[in-house]
Amino acid sequence: MLNCELGMGKTFDIGLERLTGGSEFSIGSAITTKNEGGATNAGARAEASELDAIRGALRGTFFLETFGCQMNDHDSEKVAGVLLSRGYRQVESPESASLILYNTCSIREKAAQKVFSRLGEFGVKRDEGRIIGVLGCVAQQEGEEIFKRAPWVSLVCGSASYSKLPELLAQVEAGNRRVTGLDTDTDQTFETPVTRRDNPWRAYLTIIEGCDKACSYCVVPYTRGPERSRASDSILREVRQLAELGYSEVQLLGQTVNSYADPTARKVKFSELLLAVADEPGIRRVRFTTSHPSDFTQDIVDAIDAQPKLCNHVHLPVQSGSTRVLRAMQRTYSREEYLEKIAMIRGAKRAISITTDIIVGFPGETEEDLRETLNLLDVVRYDAMFSFKYSPRPHTPSLSMTDIISDEEKSRRLAVLQEKQREIQTAKHSTMVGETFELLVSGKSRRENQWSGHTSCHRVLNFSSQETALLGKYVQVRVTGATPNSLAGEQAP
Ligand code: SAM
Ligand code: SF4
Numbered sequence: 001m002l003n004c005e006l007g008m009g010k011t012f013d014i015g016l017e018r019l020t021g022g023s024e025f026s027i028g029s030a031i032t033t034k035n036e037g038g039a040t041n042a043g044a045r046a047e048a049s050e051l052d053a054i055r056g057a058l059r060g061t062f063f064l065e066t067f068g069c070q071m072n073d074h075d076s077e078k079v080a081g082v083l084l085s086r087g088y089r090q091v092e093s094p095e096s097a098s099l100i101l102y103n104t105c106s107i108r109e110k111a112a113q114k115v116f117s118r119l120g121e122f123g124v125k126r127d128e129g130r131i132i133g134v135l136g137c138v139a140q141q142e143g144e145e146i147f148k149r150a151p152w153v154s155l156v157c158g159s160a161s162y163s164k165l166p167e168l169l170a171q172v173e174a175g176n177r178r179v180t181g182l183d184t185d186t187d188q189t190f191e192t193p194v195t196r197r198d199n200p201w202r203a204y205l206t207i208i209e210g211c212d213k214a215c216s217y218c219v220v221p222y223t224r225g226p227e228r229s230r231a232s233d234s235i236l237r238e239v240r241q242l243a244e245l246g247y248s249e250v251q252l253l254g255q256t257v258n259s260y261a262d263p264t265a266r267k268v269k270f271s272e273l274l275l276a277v278a279d280e281p282g283i284r285r286v287r288f289t290t291s292h293p294s295d296f297t298q299d300i301v302d303a304i305d306a307q308p309k310l311c312n313h314v315h316l317p318v319q320s321g322s323t324r325v326l327r328a329m330q331r332t333y334s335r336e337e338y339l340e341k342i343a344m345i346r347g348a349k350r351a352i353s354i355t356t357d358i359i360v361g362f363p364g365e366t367e368e369d370l371r372e373t374l375n376l377l378d379v380v381r382y383d384a385m386f387s388f389k390y391s392p393r394p395h396t397p398s399l400s401m402t403d404i405i406s407d408e409e410k411s412r413r414l415a416v417l418q419e420k421q422r423e424i425q426t427a428k429h430s431t432m433v434g435e436t437f438e439l440l441v442s443g444k445s446r447r448e449n450q451w452s453g454h455t456s457c458h459r460v461l462n463f464s465s466q467e468t469a470l471l472g473k474y475v476q477v478r479v480t481g482a483t484p485n486s487l488a489g490e491q492a493p
Pocket of ligand 1: 220388
């Protein structure tokens with residue numbers, strides 16, 4: 001996640017991958033701009049022709065910046081697909097684009113603020129005829145208010161309306177400067193004919209949209225709407241196509257991915273879907289995130305045990321170690337019930353790594369509550385943790401809670417929590433020295449012979465190898481060194 005208080009999650013990359021690069025597609029549709037014509041004197045004419053030159057050079061290009069989680073990353077891949085299929089070309093900087101899109105995150109205040117600061121920066125460019133659009137959670141949260149705060153924005157579209165994006169873009173292209181897609185009342189999951197994927201080996205697939213839980217701190221049910229699951233046959237069809245295109249790893253996504261409820265008559269269970277995806281020829285690894293503890297069941301563990309292609313990693317956010325706080329958060333489970341789920345996972349025949357999310361400083365959280373969370377870390381010994389200071393969000397029940405904790409105190413609690421997790425990771429990583437892991441190689445360092453990749457348990461391992469073409473391959477790597485945040489190794493013979 002961008003701009004959040006990431007804890008000790010650096011050896012894992014949940015939510016850290018960003019969109020990069022652009023595909024070279026031919027320039028197509030022209031964009032009509034609102035400032036065309038109207039110059040009345042020589043100076044203005046010169047300025048206008050300069051602007052025309054800029055517009056001409058930029059025509060049909062888009063810049064897309066993504067904030068937030070993998071679901072946003074994947075939504076952006078789909079948005080890029082829609083634009084490319086309309087003839088746009090993706091560029092690397094907003095300055096070189098005629099269409100600037102921000103796919104936004106509002107999970108914490110800082111992330112939402114960042115978007116407004118971006119909009120401020122590019123507001124000044126409006127005279128050059130650029131079209132600016134706000135997509136995603138801030139779009140949904142703020143709606144038409146965005147037009148008031150940033151009148152140079154022309155398109156505001158929440159994620160639940162992405163299936164309408166082609167029509168909305170057509171309106172923008174036709175010169176409409178107040179285009180919105182803010183419906184959340186849709187049972188359509190977003191499927192586009194073209195998705196421009198950023199990673200050539202690992203593909204994201206959203207299998208469930210929205211959220212029907214009602215955690216009192218969380219804006220997601222408001223911004224992403226109610227839960228909608230994608231048909232199992234449509235998922236499997238896409239996985240098959242992905243495998244044919246050379247993807248060997250797929251990651252199934254959802255805010256509560258394990259609440260998946262197949263809308264078709266086949267009523268495929270989540271664990272059955274995992275096994276069916278793994279069975280597709282060419283698929284070597286299947287991941288899924290994020291799991292909600294209340295819907296985490298034994299059959300998922302059994303599936304991981306039965307099928308080695310299912311990665312041995314479960315991201316199971318706990319949020320707090322105190323039942324009292326969990327109740328106030330409306331998390332639907334107690335500390336004890338959560339620990340039963342952990343015992344279920346630990347009971348697997350394969351060692352399964354477990355990672356989590358924790359919020360500190362929720363209204364009313366006492367020192368004793370914090371101690372219970374710290375104690376939970378000792379009990380579970382997570383492989384990684386993403387930790388956040390509580391951030392009050394609009395449209396959430398906890399916004400009206402009064403027992404507020406100061407930002408300074410939240411920072412102190414976060415630091416204590418992260419220090420505890422650092423100790424746990426230091427100890428865990430040191431026991432891995434000498435072990436050998438299979439990696440999918442996904443990175444090449446600028447330093448010679450240095451590569452990186454992920455283990456099945458989702459650790460990032462940096463390693464050395466004399467080979468020259470390893471990207472996208474599976475290799476065995478022996479761990480030779482460890483720090484709290486990373487593992488290093490060398491390719492095993
Ligand atoms: N659906 C997932 C679940 O149930 O755990 C979480 C999705 S949310 C996008 C990712 C994480 O952001 C949450 O697990 C939570 O720790 C954190 N988060 C959500 N709302 C927050 C808030 N208002 N303040 C701080 N952290 C928050
Ligand atoms: Fe937000 Fe809770 Fe839904 Fe996760 S389960 S997206 S934290 S409301």
